């Protein structure tokens with residue numbers, strides 16, 4: 001099942017806010033609806049946002065031409081950290097000179113490529129880990145970088161799936177990923193469906209899982225990778241990378257080439273999305289903090305390149321901790 005698709009002139013997506021309780025599809029007919037779906041995280045995850053951006057451009061060129069520039073700008077900026085969103089818009093709209101059908105054809109190419117790229121980078125990551133670790137591999141992951149975050153296969157979970165397929169996966173430790181629980185809700189849901197043994201841990205337990213030697217590797221996705229190899233991903237990734245370095249555990253980032261932003265020299269120049277503090281101040285709709293308390297809801301953090309053992313893409317393996325630069 002695809003997390004995002006194009007059907008009969010509409011975008012159809014799984015509403016990720018409803019999982020794991022319900023598998024509900026939403027149908028999107030306008031850029032306005034798409035922006036809302038992206039901002040409330042019904043559609044989320046960098047590669048899925050790339051596809052959403054491209055398909056959104058196809059919707060935009062079919063709507064009122066006087067709104068085109070405004071719609072494209074709003075869509076590009078709907079989530080500022082994941083470079084794939086703007087990349088998807090720009091790639092599809094570059095075909096505008098050839099007409100709306102060409103924009104749609106390009107968007108459908110972005111959609112079709114995603115699974116192929118995920119599978120290629122997943123195999124590459126699994127090869128690297130299988131060589132590095134003796135016997136079955138236990139992996140720790142953060143957030144959701146699975147089929148839901150892409151079209152249907154996954155980046156970090158693409159690596160996990162490849163290890164599982166070849167009988168080399170022992171266990172996956174899943175950080176719950178506060179405050180919106182992408183790990184506990186989405187990654188655990190995907191792993192359960194795949195029959196992969198997994199255990200959810202509190203985010204604050206993640207470093208201790210590594211210190212105790214429970215995981216042989218950390219494998220995560222990325223929202224943007226700077227030219228120097230700094231990796232921007234879900235908040236909580238950086239502490240895991242620090243703990244992995246301390247424990248001598250490899251830290252692997254799995255992402256398509258489209259997540260590498262050659263225009264950004266280093267991670268400190270990436271805009272970090274700050275989300276509504278309400279996501280932190282309440283839990284399941286119940287206020288858990290005193291009224292009047294403020295929240296700083298940083299959605300992403302930057303893991304410096306020297307903590308990144310390797311990045312696998314559909315084309316290559318880069319080792320930033322050894323001084324290799326992605327761009």
Ligand code: MRU
Pocket residue numbers: 041044045046047082142143144145146149150154155156182220221222223233234235299
């Ligand atoms: O806020 P989210 O859920 O969109 O954050 C997603 C992540 O941080 C993922 O790890 C990243 O997009 C990679 S998905 C393959």
